[in-house]
Amino acid sequence: MTTITDLEATTTVNATPAQVWAAITDLPRMSSWSPQVVKTIVLGQVKEGTWFFNINHYGWKHWPTTARVVRFTPHSDFAFRVTENTTVWSFQLEETAEGTVVTHRRETPTGISALSRSLTKVAFGGEEGFTDELRTGMATTLAKLKADLEK
Template sequence: MAEIADLHESVDVAAPPERVWALVTDLPRMASWSPQGVRTFVRGRVGLGTRALNINRSGWKVWPTRSTVVRFDPHRDFAFRIKDNGVIWSYGLEPTVAGTRVTHRRETPDGILPISLRLQDAVLGGVDRFTGELRDGMRQTLGRIKAEAEG
């Protein structure tokens, strides 16, 4: 797998970790916050080992990914690994005086599968451009989660 930098964005939310946790672990609702997510299909309750099928979109391009929940520490850490590229997407929750600091990460502990990098170059405008889209999407996702949690 190819090495590539991890990404992270954070936001402070005026809501308790329990409220934020309920949102970030609601995988079927994730598409309402993520600008790239279209829909997520999950069987049963979300927990460690839960598998999901995700439909993603960037402009006119649509593609599926498969994920598995790899970390599930209530009110603290939630993460799922994308089978198709090796990336882990996570949400870390940390209590603050005013509520919760949420850190959204794209983790690449084993790099990114070369096929995924080639597809980013060939179809998604290049790795740098696509990475920029992901970072912007992370900020939008956090902003939408914040608005929902505080609303």
């Protein structure tokens, strides 16, 4: 079986990079866009090194994660590493004539933790199906972000 690792979704938002940046770094707002995030609690001001907690869900299943901001380049690049599975989730912003291109990624620079792979198999029916759900969720997140910022 092939291990599925890096994922990516992109959209163009009719807003400035500063407007998009303000939204994506307001981490408690993520639950209004992401179909998986229920709640986010940030420990302090969002900047490189900041820790936060998420309550996530998939169907009726709920679980907590912790994450730390690992990249914080205003109006350009925001990323955090999830402790439990070692994945890095990011948003890259690029200004264009049409607004801001937002690229949402899930990267696996050190792979996915063995614990996470095992739990995905047992609790979520396997990596392939759960990865499809993540892909769909990333596209949904961007579509809702876009709709919110273009109101």
